[in-house]
Amino acid sequence: MPHVEVLPNSASVSAPGWTYVVDNGYDPSKVAINPKDRKRAAARPGGARGENELSARQQTAIARRIAELERDNDPKQSIPVPGKGSVPKTQNARRIIQYQRQIKHWLDDEIAQLQQAPPPLPRSAIRAANQQLRKASTLTGVPPMSSEVTPGPLSSGLATPALPLRAEPTSEIDSLLSIERSMPPPLKSAELASLLSAPPLSYVASHVAPPAVGGPPQRQFCDNCGYWGKIKCLKCGARICGLECKDAHEATRCLKWA
Amino acid sequence: MPPKISKKATAAAPVKTLVLDNGAYTLKAGLVAPSGTPSYDDCRVLPNCIARSVRDKCMYTSSELYQCKDFGELAFRRPVEKGFIVNWEAEKAIWEHELLSETAGEGLRCDPKDTNLLLMEKPNCPKELQKNCDEIVFEQFEFSAYYRCVGPTLNAYHPSIPSSLSSLPRECLLIIDTSYSDTTILPIYSGQLIQSAVRRLTVGGKLLTNYLKELASLRHYNMMEETYLLNEIKEAVSFVAPSTQQFSKDLERTWKGRLGDKRTVDSSIVLDYVLPDYEGAIHGYARPHDPLQSRVRRGIQPLQGPREDVLPLGNERFAVPELIFRPTDIGIQEKGLPDAIMDSLSVLPEALKLTMLSNIVVVGGNSLIVGFVERLESELRSLVPTEYLLNVSRADDPIKHSWLGAARFASQPDLMKQVLVQKAEYDERGSTWLAKRFSGGDK
Numbered sequence: 285m286p287h288v289e290v291l292p293n294s295a296s297v298s299a300p301g302w303t304y305v306v307d308n309g310y311d312p313s314k315v316a317i318n319p320k321d322r323k324r325a326a327a328r329p330g331g332a333r334g335e336n337e338l339s340a341r342q343q344t345a346i347a348r349r350i351a352e353l354e355r356d357n358d359p360k361q362s363i364p365v366p367g368k369g370s371v372p373k374t375q376n377a378r379r380i381i382q383y384q385r386q387i388k389h390w391l392d393d394e395i396a397q398l399q400q401a402p403p404p405l406p407r408s409a410i411r412a413a414n415q416q417l418r419k420a421s422t423l424t425g426v427p428p429m430s431s432e433v434t435p436g437p438l439s440s441g442l443a444t445p446a447l448p449l450r451a452e453p454t455s456e457i458d459s460l461l462s463i464e465r466s467m468p469p470p471l472k473s474a475e476l477a478s479l480l481s482a483p484p485l486s487y488v489a490s491h492v493a494p495p496a497v498g499g500p501p502q503r504q505f506c507d508n509c510g511y512w513g514k515i516k517c518l519k520c521g522a523r524i525c526g527l528e529c530k531d532a533h534e535a536t537r538c539l540k541w542a
Numbered sequence: 543m544p545p546k547i548s549k550k551a552t553a554a555a556p557v558k559t560l561v562l563d564n565g566a567y568t569l570k571a572g573l574v575a576p577s578g579t580p581s582y583d584d585c586r587v588l589p590n591c592i593a594r595s596v597r598d599k600c601m602y603t604s605s606e607l608y609q610c611k612d613f614g615e616l617a618f619r620r621p622v623e624k625g626f627i628v629n630w631e632a633e634k635a636i637w638e639h640e641l642l643s644e645t646a647g648e649g650l651r652c653d654p655k656d657t658n659l660l661l662m663e664k665p666n667c668p669k670e671l672q673k674n675c676d677e678i679v680f681e682q683f684e685f686s687a688y689y690r691c692v693g694p695t696l697n698a699y700h701p702s703i704p705s706s707l708s709s710l711p712r713e714c715l716l717i718i719d720t721s722y723s724d725t726t727i728l729p730i731y732s733g734q735l736i737q738s739a740v741r742r743l744t745v746g747g748k749l750l751t752n753y754l755k756e757l758a759s760l761r762h763y764n765m766m767e768e769t770y771l772l773n774e775i776k777e778a779v780s781f782v783a784p785s786t787q788q789f790s791k792d793l794e795r796t797w798k799g800r801l802g803d804k805r806t807v808d809s810s811i812v813l814d815y816v817l818p819d820y821e822g823a824i825h826g827y828a829r830p831h832d833p834l835q836s837r838v839r840r841g842i843q844p845l846q847g848p849r850e851d852v853l854p855l856g857n858e859r860f861a862v863p864e865l866i867f868r869p870t871d872i873g874i875q876e877k878g879l880p881d882a883i884m885d886s887l888s889v890l891p892e893a894l895k896l897t898m899l900s901n902i903v904v905v906g907g908n909s910l911i912v913g914f915v916e917r918l919e920s921e922l923r924s925l926v927p928t929e930y931l932l933n934v935s936r937a938d939d940p941i942k943h944s945w946l947g948a949a950r951f952a953s954q955p956d957l958m959k960q961v962l963v964q965k966a967e968y969d970e971r972g973s974t975w976l977a978k979r980f981s982g983g984d985k
């Protein structure tokens with residue numbers, strides 16, 4: 285049964301002694317990608333690079349693994365607070381001290397609240413927001429601020445806090461293009477004032493955008509030894525460097541995160 | 543109305559400020575007197591956790607960990623998640639243990655009733671958590687007065703010229719805070735954070751340690767319960783490759799080859815980490831790789847001399863910290879740090895962007911990884927117009943630097959007067975008003 289495929293890779297080295305089997309069973313264009321799902325969006329490589337497209341199952345697997353790497357506290361461990369501290373002094377303090385929620389609950393609450401009550405925006409900001417979103421979506425195909433619990437393609441509360449400053453949405457692009465220009469225009473005080481008075485972004489909105497299309501392609505590593513991953517495991521989609529690591533991969537991690 | 547005598551006593555002793563950088567991994571804490579000249583030495587670094595040994599059930603609260611002799615299978619409870627105080631039951635126990643009771647370290651113990659609190663938080667903290675925090679500070683701890691703000695912002699109060707006594711903040715400062723929870727980019731203008739330009743990368747020290755733990759467990763021994771040790775190993779052996787080209791070269795040098803194409807790994811880059819046994823040694827150490835050792839482990843070679851467990855580290859040394867520069871290496875769909883900085887600055891007018899680029903200061907524990915600042919600077923150089931001045935520096939003590947900025951701010955009574963909120967004021971006006979006040983909405 286063919287279990288390996290060769291993938292185009294600039295670092296590819298010809299490998300004597302064994303043969304790659306080309307995989308024809310996977311067509312990225314047939315994989316439905318749901319841009320509303322942040323977990324999947326998070327696991328999705330930027331741009332339309334065919335060989336990097338992932339199946340929904342792989343995306344879930346990657347998202348799960350990242351969540352594991354990001355975790356602050358192990359839910360399996362319940363460590364009691366030693367000794368006797370001061371007693372809560374008010375009912376309110378008692379309530380807060382007794383919360384056993386994790387950060388994800390608070391962040392989900394924040395997202396839900398922003399969806400319920402989008403902050404009011406000046407009209408120019410809405411215009412800027414729309415331009416910004418159009419720009420973002422042509423670049424990545426995915427609204428960068430969408431979140432996992434967002435049902436719509438765009439959650440108003442998430443992207444907006446940044447935007448009141450974008451009164452001149454094109455100036456940034458201009459300046460990026462004209463790098464020969466030696467001296468930038470002086471700072472306008474109104475512009476500065478509006479920058480300084482802008483409210484904080486929500487937690488989700490503060491995250492860095494996915495890599496731009498046209499940048500260096502995502503690097504792929506051997507799931508077992510960390511060398512370049514030029515071969516793809518057809519069971520789980522992980523990359524491996526050669527047959528030796530493929531055996532080790534199948535014995536340990538294959539399908540672990542699926 | 544308090545009796546006259548206590549009023550006099552308060553007037554005699556100037557109110558000190560507890561400056562507290564409440565990180566997920568460590569608290570940075572120190573008491574600062576008005577008009578004093580604080581230094582790094584005034585800052586204590588305390589683990590922000592409660593730990594329990596799975597083996598002997600011993601418990602350690604915060605600084606008690608410094609007395610721990612066996613870090614094997616130590617489990618941690620951390621009140622701060624993603625940089626924000628989430629669990630007040632544990633945080634209260636740690637504050638009480640380290641700052642308020644007789645177990646507090648020398649020079650740290652204070653009575654909140656006659657102490658100000660300057661609490662440093664991460665940017666983009668959910669409002670509900672800020673509210674909980676404010677309420678606990680006044681209702682449970684009853685601090686005399688309080689100010690909460692985005693901690694790294696106060697780096698603007700480091701004098702730009704060392705001898706300068708000016709209390710004015712730096713005009714432009716771009717702080718890169720690469721810490722345990724994540725990596726944040728904070729453009730600061732005249733001591734004020736430009737909120738819309740704040741950017742956050744998921745990758746921080748915690749993720750790097752967990753990633754190394756995962757790799758070591760997959761490739762060598764199951765070390766999934768050895769977070770403390772893997773963090774120690776990460777700190778001892780990691781380096782950031784100077785460029786992506788060098789990264790590729792190092793990856794070749796550390797590759798074992800494949801069937802039919804076996805290679806010898808380059809011993810000048812592969813290290814062996816001698817694991818502590820927690821009997822003779824509490825800490826491990828790294829030494830150059832000895833290929834014989836790994837054969838011993840596999841039972842090919844007979845064992846001679848005392849038994850030791852060795853963890854070989856090849857590409858893990860540089861592939862782990864590489865995630866800050868290439869989060870996509872493990873599928874995190876975010877730009878790397880240099881591109882993220884350019885993203886953040888793209889929000890700013892060009893004149894401001896230009897000045898920010900010549901005033902970049904890196905703080906946070908990950909900046910201690912060998913090669914970090916050099917790689918950041920060289921990648922940024924390739925993204926910034928050639929005629930722009932680029933200046934990236936690492937704080938002398940990147941772990942305590944934000945604390946010291948805050949301490950310098952706290953030592954200036956005229957600055958503190960503008961921002962502190964008295965307990966009586968809180969009692970009268972409540973936490974919703976307080977939140978508005980701290981966010982600059984109500985002066």
Ligand SMILES: [Zn+2]
Pocket residue numbers: 506507508509510511524525526529
């Ligand atoms: Zn391999």
Ligand SMILES: [Zn+2]
Pocket residue numbers: 517518519520521522533534537538539
């Ligand atoms: Zn597999």
